[in-house]
Amino acid sequence: MAQNHQDQDHHDHDHHAHEESELSPMDLRVRALESVLVEKGYVDPAALDALIETYETKVGPHNGARVVARAWVDPTFRARLLADATPAMRELGIGGRGGEHMVVVANTPETHNLVVCTLCSCYPWPVLGLPPVWYKSPPYRSRAVIEPRAVLGEFGVTLPASQGIRVWDSTAELRYMVLPMRPAGTAGLDEAALAALVTRDAMIGTGLPRPPGGAG
Amino acid sequence: MNGGQDLGGMHGFGPIAPEADEPRFHAAWEKRVFGLAMAMGYTGVWNLDASRSAREALPPGEYLTSSYYAIWLKALERQVRAHELATLEELSSGTVSTPPAPVARVLKGEAVEPLFARGFPSDRPVDAPARFAAGERVRARILNPAGHTRLPRYVRGHVGTVETVHGGFVFPDTNARLAGEAPQWLYTVRFCGRDLWGAEAEPGHAVSVNAFESYLEPVEPEPVP
Numbered sequence: 001m002a003q004n005h006q007d008q009d010h011h012d013h014d015h016h017a018h019e020e021s022e023l024s025p026m027d028l029r030v031r032a033l034e035s036v037l038v039e040k041g042y043v044d045p046a047a048l049d050a051l052i053e054t055y056e057t058k059v060g061p062h063n064g065a066r067v068v069a070r071a072w073v074d075p076t077f078r079a080r081l082l083a084d085a086t087p088a089m090r091e092l093g094i095g096g097r098g099g100e101h102m103v104v105v106a107n108t109p110e111t112h113n114l115v116v117c118t119l120c121s122c123y124p125w126p127v128l129g130l131p132p133v134w135y136k137s138p139p140y141r142s143r144a145v146i147e148p149r150a151v152l153g154e155f156g157v158t159l160p161a162s163q164g165i166r167v168w169d170s171t172a173e174l175r176y177m178v179l180p181m182r183p184a185g186t187a188g189l190d191e192a193a194l195a196a197l198v199t200r201d202a203m204i205g206t207g208l209p210r211p212p213g214g215a216g
Numbered sequence: 217m218n219g220g221q222d223l224g225g226m227h228g229f230g231p232i233a234p235e236a237d238e239p240r241f242h243a244a245w246e247k248r249v250f251g252l253a254m255a256m257g258y259t260g261v262w263n264l265d266a267s268r269s270a271r272e273a274l275p276p277g278e279y280l281t282s283s284y285y286a287i288w289l290k291a292l293e294r295q296v297r298a299h300e301l302a303t304l305e306e307l308s309s310g311t312v313s314t315p316p317a318p319v320a321r322v323l324k325g326e327a328v329e330p331l332f333a334r335g336f337p338s339d340r341p342v343d344a345p346a347r348f349a350a351g352e353r354v355r356a357r358i359l360n361p362a363g364h365t366r367l368p369r370y371v372r373g374h375v376g377t378v379e380t381v382h383g384g385f386v387f388p389d390t391n392a393r394l395a396g397e398a399p400q401w402l403y404t405v406r407f408c409g410r411d412l413w414g415a416e417a418e419p420g421h422a423v424s425v426n427a428f429e430s431y432l433e434p435v436e437p438e439p440v441p
Contacts, residue, residue, distance in 0.1 A: 030245040032310030040316035046325025048251035064355030100335040118224035142226040171366045173338045173427035
């Protein structure tokens with residue numbers, strides 16, 4: 001990350017170089033705030049660049065997909081993951097801000113798990129990255145706890161009536177990730193190929209893994 | 217706070233609108249707000265709970281009609297002014313006209329990767345033994361604090377079952393007002409959908425929250441007839 005600071009330092013100036021008229025009121029307002037906080041010495045511009053670069057390009061659902069694939073191929077890892085997810089994920093080098101206290105909940109034929117944060121936007125950053133807008137928005141936050149089956153329907157997921165739905169409202173600093181069931185027909189796939197089937201939504205619970213063979 | 221942030225169970229917000237190939241940020245200013253909020257959070261002038269509290273203190277009408285990062289921005293501006301880190305005039309003009317206030321820490325660029333990869337754990341030792349045990353029936357207290365709380369309205373007054381005892385964690389209600397971490401035992405409490413939403417609840421539906429010990433009270437056993 002450190003090597004990129006030179007390049008990143010220019011990013012901000014590029015965007016300031018546009019005509020004033022091209023900047024929205026929000027651009028101007030945020031630029032004023034940033035200028036003041038930087039000039040007063042509260043914020044290091046290099047830290048802003050590093051934060052943005054980290055969460056825009058480095059941290060994302062590919063991390064969670066690696067965790068899921070490992071759990072599918074390694075029963076002892078799966079057991080450690082379900083017993084205490086934070087150290088298990090550290091075995092794969094995954095963890096940090098927004099995932100200090102991870103909990104992994106496994107889907108079964110009897111129970112499908114769905115994660116929400118009704119009060120704000122709590123989301124397991126180290127495994128899934130920053131949350132999508134819909135996860136942070138009133139429709140999902142209001143409805144996931146009262147009509148999860150209808151919510152899943154809007155994501156194109158129809159579960160058998162015999163499969164209950166367990167909703168996990170992230171109201172403290174525990175962060176949840178769903179461990180989906182391994183799709184049928186994947187016995188011959190290696191860990192990397194399995195990880196490619198694991199979508200972000202499958203780890204929130206609003207989706208299911210892709211079927212093998214590229215149909216998804 | 218019974219504010220615009222406490223959305224569980226509300227009606228009328230319409231369908232969920234997933235966006236295909238959604239970018240992480242939808243405007244350049246959103247990235248800057250994200251970075252500024254993270255960096256200012258590190259200064260030690262306030263904490264994560266205080267930031268959540270500042271966001272949900274927006275009037276409900278404003279909270280519900282502001283985009284996510286607009287909420288972050290408005291709350292950050294309020295915090296900066298409330299802690300006298302900058303004046304309204306400075307934020308309006310973008311020009312500094314008062315001396316800086318002291319802050320405990322400044323996040324340096326080279327420190328971002330190691331610090332954020334390690335994280336900022338919020339578990340803390342608690343001296344007293346846990347009051348509740350896994351399997352115990354508990355009631356979520358009827359509480360309506362005007363300040364920050366993490367007990368959503370939709371579970372207040374309802375009976376659920378303690379599923380997991382997690383250990384001690386920073387108590388958001390006090391931490392948000394910078395009145396101390398006052399750690400408490402944290403539990404996962406599971407509620408039956410019908411208990412929360414009535415007979416028309418979807419079948420096979422259960423919801424859990426993470427509840428601090430002071431949010432919960434014991435349920436008296438049913439009298440034996």
